[in-house]
Amino acid sequence: xxxxxxxxxxxxxxxxxxxxxxxxxxxxxxxxxxxxxxxxxxxxxxxxxxxxxxxxxxxxxxxxxxxxxxxxxxxxxxxxxxxxxxxxxxxxxxxxxxxxxxxxxxxxxxxxxxxxxxxxxxxxxxxxxxxxxxxxxxxxxxxxxxxxxxxxxxxxxxxxxxxxxxxxxxxxxxxxxxxxxxxxxxxxxxxxxxxxxxxxxxxxxxxxxxxxxxxxxxxxxxxxxxxxxxxxxxxxxxxxxxxxxxxxxxxxxxxxxxxxxxxxxxxxxxxxxxxxxxxxxxxxxxxxxxxxxxxxxxxxxxxxxxxxxxxxxxxxxxxxxxxxxxxxxxxxxxxxxxxxxxxxxxxxxxxxxxxxxxxxxxxxxxxxxxxxxxxxxxxxxxxxxxxxxxxxxxxx
Ligand code: PLP
Ligand code: TYF
Numbered sequence: 001x002x003x004x005x006x007x008x009x010x011x012x013x014x015x016x017x018x019x020x021x022x023x024x025x026x027x028x029x030x031x032x033x034x035x036x037x038x039x040x041x042x043x044x045x046x047x048x049x050x051x052x053x054x055x056x057x058x059x060x061x062x063x064x065x066x067x068x069x070x071x072x073x074x075x076x077x078x079x080x081x082x083x084x085x086x087x088x089x090x091x092x093x094x095x096x097x098x099x100x101x102x103x104x105x106x107x108x109x110x111x112x113x114x115x116x117x118x119x120x121x122x123x124x125x126x127x128x129x130x131x132x133x134x135x136x137x138x139x140x141x142x143x144x145x146x147x148x149x150x151x152x153x154x155x156x157x158x159x160x161x162x163x164x165x166x167x168x169x170x171x172x173x174x175x176x177x178x179x180x181x182x183x184x185x186x187x188x189x190x191x192x193x194x195x196x197x198x199x200x201x202x203x204x205x206x207x208x209x210x211x212x213x214x215x216x217x218x219x220x221x222x223x224x225x226x227x228x229x230x231x232x233x234x235x236x237x238x239x240x241x242x243x244x245x246x247x248x249x250x251x252x253x254x255x256x257x258x259x260x261x262x263x264x265x266x267x268x269x270x271x272x273x274x275x276x277x278x279x280x281x282x283x284x285x286x287x288x289x290x291x292x293x294x295x296x297x298x299x300x301x302x303x304x305x306x307x308x309x310x311x312x313x314x315x316x317x318x319x320x321x322x323x324x325x326x327x328x329x330x331x332x333x334x335x336x337x338x339x340x341x342x343x344x345x346x347x348x349x350x351x352x353x354x355x356x357x358x359x360x361x362x363x364x365x366x367x368x369x370x371x372x373x374x375x376x377x378x379x380x381x382x383x384x385x386x387x388x389x390x391x392x393x394x395x396x
């Protein structure tokens with residue numbers, strides 16, 4: 001049965017972890033996978049999460065099945081976060097939200113649902129994008145292409161080319177957009193540019209699928225979520241996937257969601273019923289723990305305030321590391337323009353380093369980044385910064 005099964009390629013990012021773990025270099029630094037580590041290089045357990053877990057443990061919850069679409073208090077809290085608690089479309093019952101297995105799960109439930117309602121559509125992802133976007137939509141049965149995004153010369157977004165591509169796309173084309181903190185480049189578009197994207201989506205009859213894996217890592221919860229409000233204001237139907245992996249440091253709990261904005265309450269009920277079929281035929285219903293923790297934090301004012309503070313702490317530390325990296329690189333003798341590192345947002349920096357340079361960083365210095373030149377600045381700290389900057393300066 002398995003004699004002809006071929007060896008599948010490793011995930012280019014998660015595969016790096018295995019290589020990193022096997023590296024015996026004591027100075028090694030993992031800037032590959034997108035994981036936030038604190039000033040001591042440790043994965044944080046947020047105090048708000050610990051407090052919520054203590055409450056949940058004390059309540060000695062039983063573990064029945066959750067509804068197919070997840071824990072209701074969680075879904076509602078997600079809606080408040082994504083659309084704003086006082087959003088008119090929430091009051092009108094126009095959003096179907098389901099709990100999902102991380103942001104990836106939200107994308108997958110959305111992709112499978114789209115394959116039912118829009119089977120012949122092409123999917124366009126940004127060039128470059130999180131590679132799993134391509135794999136996931138391909139596996140859901142779609143042909144996946146790209147729209148221009150990164151401009152290497154400009155060190156930013158080639159917005160004119162992006163917009164021209166959207167304006168030439170066929171009706172029904174599914175456009176996967178990074179709501180904030182673009183992975184891998186770190187370059188986002190401005191709200192005025194979002195308006196132009198929205199106009200193109202509307203004029204061409206495209207289907208927007210916003211991937212929001214980093215809400216709160218750019219400028220703040222509301223600031224990063226503002227783009228959602230722009231889509232709502234335009235009167236569009238669209239998809240939003242949410243991830244709490246990073247913003248709650250709950251990577252392994254697989255907490256995320258999918259929200260689908262519909263035209264009416266009645267349509268929302270029909271869409272929700274189909275999302276539930278996708279879920280039921282995949283994994284029946286989602287797990288309890290992560291969603292209970294997130295719902296407890298979001299629905300308890302004191303814990304929510306604590307979370308926002310902790311999230312701001314992560315966001316500000318990353319920003320500080322960007323500035324410090326630029327300083328250290330300059331101190332290490334780099335004369336090329338590297339100030340773009342501080343204008344990028346979120347966990348990543350597209351450094352502009354080439355594959356051979358990234359390989360040298362790994363082989364000679366034990367500094368692990370992705371071959372594309374992406375480094376996770378959220379894994380920098382005062383202790384590894386100097387070493388990393390010296391290594392980068394040497395390969396430049
Ligand atoms: N989308 C993007 C752009 C990401 O960078 C990630 C990273 O993990 C995800 C989705 C998936 O999130 P999760 O780990 O919650 O599945
Ligand atoms: O881009 C990253 O590093 C994160 C983590 O298949 C990740 O989004 C990477 C690859 C993957 C799943 C998650």
